[in-house]
Amino acid sequence: MGHIEDIEESKMPSSNTAPAIMFGLTVVFLVFGVIGGWMYYAPLDSSSVAIGSVSAGSAKKTVEHLDGGIIKKIYVKDGDSVEKGDILIELEDIQLKETLNSLESQYQDALALLNRLEAQRDNRDSIEFSKDIKDKTLIDTQNSIFYTTKKSLRDEDIITQKRIVQIKKQIKSLEALIDSRERRLFIVQKEKREQRELFDEQLVDKIRLQELEKEESDIEGEIASKLADIARLREQISELKTQQLLRKKQFKEEVLENIVQTKIKIEDLKSRIVSTKDKLERTKILAPTSGIIVGLKKHTVGGVIGRGEEILEIVPKDSKLLVLARVNTTDIDRVKIGQYADLMFPAFNMRIVHIIEGKVIGVSADIFEDKATREQYYEAKIELTKNGEDELKRNGFILISGMPATVMIKLERRTTLEYLIKPFKDMVIKGFNEE
Incomplete structure (x- = not known):
């Protein structure tokens, strides 16, 4: 009997190791508790990343020519500022x-x-x-x-x-x-x-x-x-x-x-x-409105302009520029008017990436499809906030219609725990629906 008692006593933790084990367990519980609490309460920002381009807020004025003719002189180039009535292009007039x-x-x-x-x-x-x-x-x-x-x-x-x-x-x-x-x-x-x-x-x-x-x-x-x-x-x-x-x-x-x-x-x-x-x-093609020249399609003296052919576009001076973003179809349920967005413009070739603040002011009600890639998307209209406009001015940046943009639309906040369990939650809901 004495031998058995010795063995049982040897299996019992010694009084020297018990405090260490208790301390370890306490630390583990505390770490998991802190992490769990952080995951439950800590907000996690999510964004919908989209590509876009700068576009005029109001309709661009398309300049066409009723009769067509041979180009005698070109007075403008893309990006030029013109006033209403300025001569843009002059056609040959000898025969006329x-x-x-x-x-x-x-x-x-x-x-x-x-x-x-x-x-x-x-x-x-x-x-x-x-x-x-x-x-x-x-x-x-x-x-x-x-x-x-x-x-x-x-x-x-x-x-x-x-x-x-x-x-x-x-x-x-x-x-x-x-x-x-x-x-x-x-x-x-x-x-x-x-x-x-x-x-x-x-x-x-x-x-x-x-x-x-x-x-x-x-x-x-x-x-x-x-x-x-x-x-x-x-x-x-x-x-x-x-x-x-x-x-x-x-x-x-x-x-x-x-x-x-x-x-x-x-x-x-x-x-x-x-x-x-x-x-x-009409051999003197005049600017129908004041604005910025974009999309000039004729660059050669002696070139031919066809009857009714589109020559260029003018973005009106009083037109506020917007960014039109292609929103992924899987994100459309979370993209709403009033959400803020971070805008980046690759055309500003700077070593430091400048984030320009914008705000969603419109989301298309129907889906669009790119004719070339067959990609489907929704269109979101984003205007620059006051902070975004100030940031552009501070850096001397000028937006031009057609300029590409990377857009990150800030969606609703979720906790880390919600973010991690959402796939499992969706899987369970889908499983029940299938049953």
């Missing part, structure tokens, strides 16, 4: 200027023609030319045509009138002859009556009576012939007058028709002149 000169020359020619036609229509003695006609040669040409035509018409009238006068003289001569023959007829008829009375009384023979009857018949025939000649001559006068009226009417109708056609031509030329002047003005 030649076209405009030709159209204006045709317009003045048509205007001078119209002035002459209107003077002819109104039967004026001279032409009143428009003040828009500057070419004296045009005035001289139309005056020459006007007076030549007027003289020709007047000469035709004179010839017609002379012909009518001649015919009237012939008629007058015939009328005088008829008058003479009628008087002779009266005498013959009187003598014929007297001879008939004598013949009836058998005082004279019939020979003289027959001679008088024959002469009477001849005179009447002659008078009838002369009357027919007079009627024919009067018909000639009527025809001459009718022809004269027809000539004048035809001339006036031609003048009126030419006036209508000339007015149509003038309106067409005026329209084409206005259009060409507009095109000429």
Whole structure:
């Protein structure tokens, strides 16, 4: 028995090692307690990392060209600041200027023609030319045509009138002859009556009576012939007058028709002149608004700009720059408006990384897809805070639209313990849901 007691006593810890063991256990419990407490209470910041780029807060103004053309001179480059109305690019205008000169020359020619036609229509003695006609040669040409035509018409009238006068003289001569023959007829008829009375009384023979009857018949025939000649001559006068009226009417109708056609031509030329002047003005491509030049697509003098082709964009000066970030689809449930974000811009080639503070002001309601990579993402809009803007100014940094950015959106805080057990918690919930 004594031996057994010795063995049991040897298994019992000695009074010298017991305090050390107790101390060790206490330290272990304290360490785990402190770590557990820290894990339970200590906040752990989490972020959603996204790539993004700087973009104008308000819509950029896209500069296009309606007509297109060949580049004559380029006045700007990306990043330049411009004011509204500044010349950005100038196109070749030689052909347009030649076209405009030709159209204006045709317009003045048509205007001078119209002035002459209107003077002819109104039967004026001279032409009143428009003040828009500057070419004296045009005035001289139309005056020459006007007076030549007027003289020709007047000469035709004179010839017609002379012909009518001649015919009237012939008629007058015939009328005088008829008058003479009628008087002779009266005498013959009187003598014929007297001879008939004598013949009836058998005082004279019939020979003289027959001679008088024959002469009477001849005179009447002659008078009838002369009357027919007079009627024919009067018909000639009527025809001459009718022809004269027809000539004048035809001339006036031609003048009126030419006036209508000339007015149509003038309106067409005026329209084409206005259009060409507009095109000429558009050879100077002007800034539609004040701002910063971005995305300049043409850099070579002599290059061609297509009709309606986009040339560059202008970020308005009063536009506040934002960062558009591509948020991972798995983080979208925790990205909310009002969250802060740390922004870094690789374009600022500095040895020290500068963190610029921003704030989420918008999150897209729908998903986007990159056409090139087929990557899906949500878009978050982030604006610089006052602190972020001050940080940029202190370092002399200037944001430019299109500049790349790395974005870390600060999500809600979680404890370390919540962070560690979340995967197991999600696994358990998923397992129960599957069951």
